[in-house]
Amino acid sequence: MPPEITEKIISYLDAGSLFCLGLVNKHFHELAENNAMWYRFYTWQRAKTKTSSLMKDVTDEVDMDRIPEKPKGYWKRVFFEELASRNKSWKKKLKSINSYTGLPIRTAEVLRSSGVTWEMTVRDAQAENRIKHTHVYLSQASLTVGWSSGNWPTLNEPATLELHGVMFVPINCPIACRPGWRSLLSKVVVKKNGGTMYGSDGIITLLDIGNGVTVGVWQKQQEIAFVLATLHYHRLVERTLLGSSTTSVSPYDVTDMRAPFDDIDPDYGLHSYSMHLELHNTQKSIVSVSFSQLFCRKDQIADGYVPLQVISKANRSRQTPLCRKISLPWRTEALRGHVENCCMLTLTVLTEAQTPFWCVSAPVAMANSNITDVSYACNGESYFMEYKDTDGKMVMELEWTEEQKQFIMVDLILFLSISKVNRYFGRNY
Template sequence: MGSSALLSGISGRKVSRSFAAWPGDGSEVVWAGVESLCLRPAMKPEPRLSIESLPPEILVKIFSFLDAESLLSVGCVNRRFYQLASDNAIWLTIYSWCFKSKRAFWRMDSGPTQTLSSGSAALQDKNCDYWKEKYISRQIAAVQTRIIRSVDSLRSPLPHKNKEAMRAAGLSWMLILEEKNGREHLKAKRKVSFQDASLNIFWYGINWPCLDFLATLRLYGVVPLFPQSRKGPCYHSLIAEYHLADLTALGADKIVQLFTLKPGLLVGLWKGTKEIAFVSASLHYHQLMERSILGSAAHPYAPPPHQPLLDDTDPEYGLHSYCLHFDIHSGTCAYMCGTFRNLFCRKGEIADGYVKLTAVSSLQDNMEHCPLATIPGLSWQTEELKGTVKECCVLDVTLLDENGKTFWCFSAPISMELSSRTSSCYDVLGRSYSTEYCEDSEGRVCVEFIYVSESRQYIVVSFVIYVSTKKVNEWYGTDY
């Protein structure tokens, strides 16, 4: 018997058989017990009201009462809100209020109302988000100007002053990993460590994409668009772009393998896998604020062209009076630092397109100036684990010209490789290690260490910088 026929034959409220029936006449079967049922009219669901169901005209009216920060946040909800929150009339009003002409402060009738009275011409033949983009561009320029002016007084070679300047700017850093199919993964910085000449930024966590799927990695400076709100909309300044095909092995311990990318990037993989454990970046302080603030999302900051320092009285101008400062550290703690002044190169020592500047060349100087009390290592950490890869470290180099201006600088992870040197003097002391960092267009640095087993110290026995003659000629206006 069908359910509808059975229901029509029921004379009472109870039945002796269990069944389920859903008649199509607007009634709903509701069980009152195992053998009881009763019929009641079906309740029609009330229509659900939400802000998304409102007509676009109403939404635009609501959005017109929001400030710029809230309006940009609303545009992130969905595609429809983004289009409505980009309304030119709304943004023209905001733009007029925020960027009044000087005359507007003196004339009461020259405010946004007067601007909007002739705004029909300003709204015609404009893209749907023209005034929003114009406002954002002006706001970014205003923030950049304010930050650069405010931090100029805080600039200093002292690390705590650099830290203070960056905090005052609300500056942070972000990593974007792009897969070969174009998909992007955003990673916000987890930890920052400040050294004498550089800072180290660490990213770690879960849900890293597999290395085999990645194509590029981009490092951005992140600055809040509205200084009073550090968690609101931000703009990005591209610092560097890395191609993961250029990974170079650096070292390993029992847990992770370290790989480097120039300039100054370190990628840690879980040993024996292609899974990322962490990423860190070493950034030299020189022009770091400009690179983190004044670039765009697509292009890094381009410094103004250098004016050559011409001097016809000295035929070897550009070959002497250099000052070198270097730091060797783990990324979190210092191992060694040193300063060498009045470095020079004779004209006859220029070879293979490089000017040779020797900072350390004798064992006696090394014993006095450059011992490491502990075995150097490069620190790493994740959410659950941390460690140190021995005989790896971060090298910071700052080379100044005779006027004290930064001529060449970098911060980069390096490895100490066992050298094949067979000098009898060095053999008595212990094993010999060497390291080299090279930038084709700038120069290279070669450092040699000796491990003294009796005192358990590493001593720098050679520190030589080779600067490209092309760079020297461009800096000084010479022709070597």
């Protein structure tokens, strides 16, 4: 067929069909990279966002002599970028802040409406495999993504797991070949004797391998059964939509801004903290609670930490019951189960200006406590739960009430890293 006739036929295709045509072979790929066709799609798309007075200027018939000399595929990429950026309303939606969590109220709504999917890329010495998520749980301040199936490596073969947020271009094209952008959110390594075991139910073992990623391992075969990842909402939309596929190419900058300097308040950075804490699993919330007016005196700073007493046994008014037992459900293609005394922790510590200071989303486990203090309010056993990273640590004590058949948080202390406090507030404690 003469090239002129082929190009004439192709000119009647829509953008999605033209893109798919370019995947057939090298010949059609060359034809589908035609800048004039993609420039026409681009001008049509731009015309939708212009006022009526500017419509004619944008939709004038395309003249090849007026199109700047660009490499093949240039206007296709510009058109896709225009499509992806046409809905900028999510930035406005994120301006409304929850007074308890200090996070955008409509984060979950934005993630749903943007059509984001989550992929886990498995890289080992032999191959690369991309696995799409199977389920997502959206809590008040974080989301938990699960992969119940996939071609996972064995623990004897070290592999890298890369979690990406994927946003597809909204064109009429099958999902399997639809173009889009991938943003790297976390990167961890799974290997034998790697990670920290924090729970087991006799069938699978839960391994915390860092960055909020949990790997469920079959105990007998030592093979990966499923993967869970928990992500805090703090700047999650920006990290997902504005990041890059690799950390080396334009990753989204999540560096925290420093607080304005204050030379009047001698205890600047030691008071007026607030926090929101949620314990949840992959299906339901276990407890969600907020506290304000947390403080620390200078003489209480010790061992490199600023302690903030949130709940105390001496003050029963702040002691908080849990609405359900602590457990972590899991599922694969063939089996389902749950691990007792394990869940996800989502913690947000806010400064006096109600800006996020310390954000945590990670798996945690509850263990028996060695504390022997007598509690007249509770006649059950005592348990503790801990979390620690470079920015701080949390220590929680829970007691089981036999009458109500529920756990109660009776003691909770936050320890903020003094180096992070000094760096953020410009102090020298």
